Amino acid sequence: MLPFTLKRVYSVRSLFATILAISASTSALPAIANSLKDVSVSPKSTNFLSTIATGNIQNPASSQFARRSLDLAKQIPIDVIGLVVVDLNADSWNALGKSQTTDPISALDKLLTFFGQFPEISIAKDIQPWLGKEMAIAFSANTEDKLELTFTALSPVADGQKFELFLNKLKSLDLPKPTETLYQNVKILEWQLEEESIGDKKPVLSQKKPAITLKSLLSNKQDNAPDTDDQEEDADSEEEPILPSVPDFSLKRFAIAKLPSGVAVISTNRQAIQKMIDTSIETSELRLTPLADHPLFLRSLNNPLWNRSLIAGYGDFKGLGQISELVAADLPETSEIPGFSRAEYIEGLKYTLGQYSSFDLFTWVTPKGIRSQSNSYFSEGRSPLPKDTETRDRLLSYLPSNLYGAITSRNLNRQWQWFVEESKMQPSYKIFVEGLRMITPLIVGSGLDLDIEKDIISWMDGEYAVVVFPSDHSPFKEIGVDLTIGALIRTSNPEAANATLAKLAKFFTGFTEMDENILQLKKRQVGTTLLTSFEFPDNRVAGKTQSIFAYGWRDRQTLMLTLGANTASAFIPIPKPALAESEMFRDAIADMPQPNFGYFYLNANAIAKQVATLGFLLFAPNSDIPPSQDKSSQPVLPAEIQKAIDRLGGAVFVYSETRDRFQSDFFLGLNP
Template structure:
C-alpha cells in the first residue's frame, strides 16, 4: 500500500502527533495573542489615521515638549493616537515605492464628510500633532470608556491659521448644511448636525441657560466660525445637558432616486464640533464633547500625566510619524464591552472567544498599566515599536545577556524563506502555562498533554519540553525531495527544526521511544533506518511508494548538543554539517535586523522576495485568466516589500516588540 493511504497515515500515533502539533500551534498562538492583545488594540486605533500626513515636533532644551492637543485632553484619557500633521514629515515616505493612489494619504478624515479634502481644506490651517482619542464618559470623572467608538472617539486638531480655519468651517456648513444646533456649553461654542435617520419633527425647544443656550441663527458668522480665547465665556456653572431638538428633514427633490444605489456613499452619521481655544474637537455625538469639556475643566491635562510623559520621552518619539498611548485597564474594559456586544458566532469565526475571556483580560490589567507604540522611518524601511509597561517591576523577566546569542542562525541556509528562533522553550512554556487562567485554555492544555501521552507514551513537560533549554529555530527553506515534494512535484520546500539541549543522552532516549512508537503504530509500513549523509550518521523514517523508498522525516546531531530534524533526508543534506551560505551572513537578513535592540529573545524573519517567488511558481500557473489583473496588481504591491522581521525584548519595566518592514526604494529619474 502506498504511503499516502498507509495505515501509518491513519494510525492513532500519527493522528495523535498531528493533534499534538495542532494543539501546540494554537496554544502557543493564544499565548502570543495574549502578549500582543494590547498591541492589537493599539494598532486598531492607528489604522483609523495611519495614512494622514504629518508634521515635525517642537523641542525645547533637552526635554521633548508634549503636543498641544494633550493640554486639552484630561489626564485620565484612556487612549489616543498622535499623528504628525504636515507634509514635510511624510515626504520621506516617497523614498520608497509608492502605494496606489487609492491607498495613499490622506484618506477620509474621521467624522467629517467625504467631500472635505484634507490637502485643500484642512492642511492649510492645521498645526502640530493631530490626536484621535478616547475620552472619559459622563459621570466617570474617575475614568472609564463608553461602549462604542462613536460614543467615545474624538478627533482633536490644533489651529495655526484662524482665517483658513474659518474658510474650512464655511465649506463644511455648505457641504453638510447649517448645523441644527449652535450653542455654548461652559463657554465653548458647540455645533451639531444630527444623523439623517435621527432627524424627527418636534416642537421648538425652550430657550437654554446662559451656559447651555441655543445660539441664534442670526449670530454673525465670524463669531461662530472661530472664537478667540479672549472672547470665550468663563461661566463655569454646570447644569443638566438639554435634550437636543432638531428641525424636520427636508424632503429630497422628486427627481432623486428613493433607494440608494450600491455606489452611493453611506449615509452620514451625526457630527458635533467644539471650538476650543486654539483647537477643534470633532465627534459623532455632542455628548462626547460635553464629557471632554467636563473632564477637562475638573482634571489636570494629559500632558502632566507621568505615565504619558514616560511614553512621550522615549528616544524615538521625536522622529515618529505616529505615537499611541493607552491605559491597559481602560482598553481591556473597552475591548471586553465590544466583545460582549458582538455575536458569539462572529467571534468564533475568527477564533476570538478565548482572547476576550474576562479572567484573562483581568490578569493583563494586573500585570500591565500602560501600553504605547510608535512608527518611524529607517533608511531601509518602516520601523514600529510597542512597549507594554509592568504595573510593578519584573526583574526576573528581563532579557538576559547571553554570549553567542542567536548562534543557530549560522546553521540556517541563507535562502531561508521564513524563520523563527528563540531560546529556552522550557521556561517559555512554563510562563505561558502560568498565564492561562481561564478554563477554556486550561482544558485545551490538558487535552494536548493527554493526546501526547496516548500517542507517544511520553509526558509532554517531563520528557520533551524539559530537554528544550537551549536555542531553537523553526524554518522553511528551498529543498527538493522529502515529504512535501512527494505530495506536489512543485512543492520544493523543506521544513526544519533545530534544538539545543544540555542533556543529549536524555534526548536520545526520548527520540528512540518515538522511533519505536512510530514503527509499531505504522504496522510495518514504515522503517527506522540508520544511514550516513555526507559522512554523518542520520536516522531516517522511511516508507515506500510504488517500490521507491521515501524519507519522510530525518534527523542528525550537527554538534554535541544541537539536533536537526527535517522533512526527509534530501532536505537535511542542505544543512549537514552546515549550509553552504549561512543566514546570518545574508545581506537581506542583516538589513532586516540591523536596527533591532540587543539583547533580545530572537527573531521572526520573512524573506518576502524569495517567499513570493516560491508561491508564484506554485500557484500562478493555475490562476484563471480573469483573475490575472488582480494577481498582477498584488505582485506589484507585494514586490515592494523585501523583508518583514520582528523581535521582542524585556527589561525590568516593560516588554518591547520591534518590527521592521524593509521596502524597495523608489526608482530615481534618469
Template sequence: MLQRIALPLLSVLAIVPTAALAQPATLEAPAIPAPAVTKVLPADIAGVLLLNTTKDNWGTLNRFNPLPFELSGPGFLPFLPAGTNFFADVQPWVGEWAAVALMIPQPPAEGQLPNFADSTLTVAPVVDVEGVNAYVAKVRETQGEPPIERQHNGITILEWPAQEAPVLEEPVQEPVPTESPEPLPQEQSPPATNPPQSLSFFSRFLPSSSLPLPLARFLPAQNQQIAVGSEPVEVPVPPTPIPAPPGRAGIAIAVLPGYFATSTSGKAIEQFIDSQAGIKPLAEAAKFQRTLKHPQFSTSLMVGYSNIAAAVQIVPTISLPTPPEGTPPVPLPSGEFYTALLKNLAETYDTLEGFVWVQPEGIRAQSAAYYTTPKLENATELTLNGDGILAKLPASTYMSSSSRNFQKQWSRMVKLYGEEGQSFLDIFRNGIRNATGLDLEEDIISWMDGEFSLFSFPTTQGLFPQALPGFKLGMGLMVQTSDRPAAERMLNRLEESVTTSSGGNVSITRREGSSPLTSWESPMPGKAPQSFFAYRWTDDNTLILTTGSGPMSLLTPEPSQPLANAYIFQTATQSFPRPNEGYFYLNWGATLSFIYTFFPLDDSDASRFIKQGLGMIRSFSASNSATPEKEQSDILLVIAPAK
C-alpha cells in the same frame, strides 16, 4: 514569550498600533515640547493615537514611493466627514499633531457593552481660524441637509445623525409555468444510457427529471427528455437585485478655542468639552513625559499611548456563547479567566507606548509595555554566542522564527493564564497526549531550554515535493538543549507511537556514520520508500528535525551559506536592540516568488501595479527584548528605494 502574548492584547486595549520604544522612567524635562493637542486631553485617557500631519515627516516616505505624486501628509484623519480632501480642506489650518482619543466611556447598564462610539473622537489643533471656519461651512454645504445645532458649555456642536441603509422592496417574481411539454412518443425514445463512470456515484444525488423546471435543466443531457414539436418553455430569470445604497455614519463637529473636534457622536464631543473643567492634561503626566523623551518622537508618523489601568477597566468581559447542542465538548475558559487575565495585566503593566517612523532601510515600528514595578527576572539575558543557531540555517531560508528557552517562556505563559485559564491550555496538552501519548510539559517542553528556530526553505526533496511536485518547500525545527537524554527519550517514545499507530506503514531507518541520521519512511507505489521526516544531532546539544532526509542534506553538516551572514538578513535585523529574545524573519521577495508559482498574476495593469508594489518589499522582521523596566517589540519592513 510573555511579551509576545501581552503586547498584542495590550495594543487592542489601547486601540493603537503595536509600535513603540520608550526610555526608563525619569523626572527629567522632556526632550521636546509636548504636542499642543496633549494639553487638552486628560491624563487618565484610556488610549490616544497621535498622527503627525506635516510634510516634513511624511515626506520621508517619498524615497520608497512608486506613485506619480509625492506624499505630504497622512491623507486623512479619522472621523472627518466623507468627501473631505485632507490636503486641500484640512492641512492648511491643522496643527502639527492630531489625536484620535478614546475617553473612558460611561459605565454601561448591567449586561450591556460600553458605547465606545460615544467616547471616541479626533481632536486637532487649529493654526488658522478662518481656514477651519471655511471647512465647517463646506461640510454644512455638502451634507445636503441642515445639522442639529446645539450649545454645550458655550460650544456649538453640529450633528448629522447616522443614516441607516434603506430597505429595498423585493422584486415580484412571475410564477413558474406548470404546463408540461408534449410527451415524446415511445418509439422515438432514445435508448437508455448509463451516466459516465465518474458520475455513477454522484448520480444518485442528482435531481430527478420528473421534477418541474427549472430543476430539470441541471440534469445531465442524456437523462433529459425533449418534447417533439412543442414550443420551448421559457424559464424566467430572477431579476438582478439592485444593491442597497450604503448607510452613513453619524457626523458631529465642533470648533473650540484653538481646536477642532469631530466624531460619529455628539456625546463624544460633549465628554471632551466636560473634561476641560479642572483638567490635569496628558502633557503633564510623568508617564507621558517619558514617552516624549523617545529619540524618534519628533520624526514619527504616529505615536500611540495608553494608560493600561484605565484601558483594562473598559474592556467588557463577556461569557462565550454556549455551543450548539450535539457539538463536541470543547473546554473553553470561563468568564472568570478573562477577568483574572485583565486584572493580571493591569497589575503587571502601567503604560503602553507606540511609535512608527521611517529609517533608511524602510518603515520601523516599536512597542513597549512598562512594568508597574521593575522585574529583574524578566530581563533578556546576555548569553555567549546568543544567535549561534542562525549560523546553522541556510541563507535561502524563506522564513525563520527563532528564540531561546521555550521552557521558561511556557512557564511564564502558564503563570499569566492563572488557574482560570488552565482549561484552555489543557486543549493543547490533551491534543498532544491523544495524538502521540506524550506529556506536553514533561516529555517535550522540559528539555527545550536553549535556542530554537522554526524555519522553511526551498528544496526539491522531502515530504511536500513528494505530495505535490511543484511545492518545493522544506520545513525544519532546530533546538538546543542541556538535557540530550530527555530529548532522546521523547524521540524514542514518539517512534514507538508512530510505528504502532501506522500499522507497519511507517518504517524507521537509521544511518550510522560520523553524523547519524534517523529517517521515517513510507512505501510508495513503484518506488523505493520515501523519507518524509528525519532528524539528527549536529553536535552534543543541537537537534535538527526536518521534513525528510533530502532536506536534511542541505542543512548538515552546515549550510554552505549560513543565514547569519546573508546581507538581506543582516539588513533586516542589524538595527534591532541586543541582547534580544530572537528574531522573526521573512525573506519577502523569495517568498513572493514561491507564491507566484501557484497563484500567478495576469498581465493586466492592476496586476502589474500590485506586483510592482509588493516587489518593492525585501523583508519583514521582528524582535522582542526586555529590561527590568519594560518589554519591547521591534518591527522593520525593509523596502527598496523607488526608481
C-alpha cells in the same frame, strides 16, 4: 444609505482602532517575557528617557513632533484610554519616498478613492487645505449614562476660512439636518445618523446570547434520532439563533467643533467634545485636567523616539480595562473552554492591570526601512535580571539564508514552566496549558505512551529554531509547492531526547511490521549526519519510497528535524551563506535590543513574490498555467507590482525586557 464620506470616517476610525488593538495586544505579550530569567539589563536602555523642556529632542525633519503632540494633549482630558498621533508634515515622510515627495494625506485620499467610485468629500481637496501638521485620534469610554467607546480626532486648523467651507459642504450632503449646540460659546454641530434605542445601556456590544457549548454541539451530532420534544426545543432555538457577542462599531452619530485654541475636533460623541472644551479653556471654572499633565503620558512623550516617529501612541492599562469590562458583561458564567468564563476573565484582567501601568507605540523611518517599538511599563520596577553568560544565537550560523521565515528562541522548557505557573494567576493562559494537555492524546493516539511535557518539553533547555524555507527536495514538490520545514534544537540532555525518539520509532515500527506499504523506517546519510527517515511508498516509481520526516543529531547537543531526509542538506554541513551572514537579516536585527528573547524573522520579499504569483494564477485573466518546476512557465508579474515587491527586504519581530518595561520591536527593510 449613508454617503461614502461617512463610510470613510468609519474606515479611518476602524483603522486607528486596529492600531490601538495591535498596540494593546503587543503590550499583553509579557507572557514569555517573565519566564526567561537569563536576560541581563542593558545599561543603555535604562537611561532611555530625556525631557522635552530641556530641548534634548533632536530631529529637525520632524519639526518638533513631540512639542506639537503635547499641544494636542492639552486639549484632551486626562481620563482617556489612549491616543495615536500622526505626523502629517510632508517633510517627515520624505524619507519613505526617496526620489519623490510622499504626502500621507494624498496617499490616503487615493486609497479611499480606489475603494469608493465617487466620494462626495475629497480628503485632498476638502480636508487637507485646512488641516494642520499633526492629527490625534483619542479613545475614551463614556460611562456616565451608558457604556460606549468614543473616538475623537483632533488637528490644528491651518486655514479657518477653508475649514468653514468644509463645514458648509458637509451640511449640503444628503444627511440628517445637524443639531447645533452652543457650549461655553463654542458651536458644536452634531449629525444623528441612527436612532438609538431607549434604555440601551450597552450600545457598543451586541445583545446576543452566549455561544452554544462544545458539549451541546457534540451531543447534537451524535443524536441521530431526536425525540419529538427535542425537535420542538430545537425549533424554538432556531427561531432565536444563539450567536457570540461581537463589538458593534457602526457609526451612529458624529459631531464637529472648533475649540477656542484653534483645534478642530470631530467625535462620535458630543459629550466628548464638551469635555475637550472644558479642558482647553484654562480660565474656565469647569476646567478638566489635561492629558498633558499625566506623568505616565509624559514618560512616553519624553522618549526620544516620539520625536522621531511618524506615528506615536500612548495608552493606559486601567482605561483599557474599561473596554475589557464591556466584553466581560457578555461572557457566559461558565465555559468549557479553559479561562473563558466571566469570573476567570475578570480575574485575569485584574491581575494584568495590577502588573502594568501604561504602554506606548512608536513608528519611524530609518535609512534601511521602517522601525516600530512598543513598550509595556510595569507598575513597579523589577529586580535586575541575572546576567546571561551562555552563548546566544549560535543556531543562526546553522540556518540557511534562503528562507521564508524563522523563529528562534531559547529554553522552551523554562518558557513552558512559566506558562504553567502564570496560568494559576492568569486564567486566560489556561487555554494554552490545558489545551495542549487535552489535544496531545488526540494527536498521538492511545497506542503511544508519550507525555508531551515530560518526554519532549522537559529536555528542550537550549536554543531552538524553526525554519520555513524553499527546497527542490520538498515532499510537496509534486503538487507545485517548494516549501518545507526544518528545526534545530539544542539540549543539555540528549539522552532524554533519544529516549523520546526511540519511543516514536518503536511506535511507527509497528505499522511497518503490519504492512510495508503503509510506512517504512530507513537510515539515511546526509554528509556526516545519520538520519532516521519515515518514508511512504512513492507511487510514481515502483519499489521506491519518499521521505516525509527525518531526524538526526547534527552534533552531540543539536537535534535536527526536517520534513523529508533530503531537505536536511540545507543545514549540513554549514549553509553557505548562513542566515547570520545574510545582509538582509543583518539589516533587520542591527538596531534590535540585546539581549532579547529571540527573533521572528520573515523574508518579506520572498513571501510577497509567492503571494503575488499565486494571486496572479488564481485571479488574473488566462491564468490557467499550473505551477511547475519549469520557472519559465511561471506568470510574469506586472512591472508595478514587481517594482513594489523588489523594494521589500526582511522583517523581524523581537521581544525583550528591562527593569521597568516589556518591549517589542519591529523592522521592515525597504530597498532604494
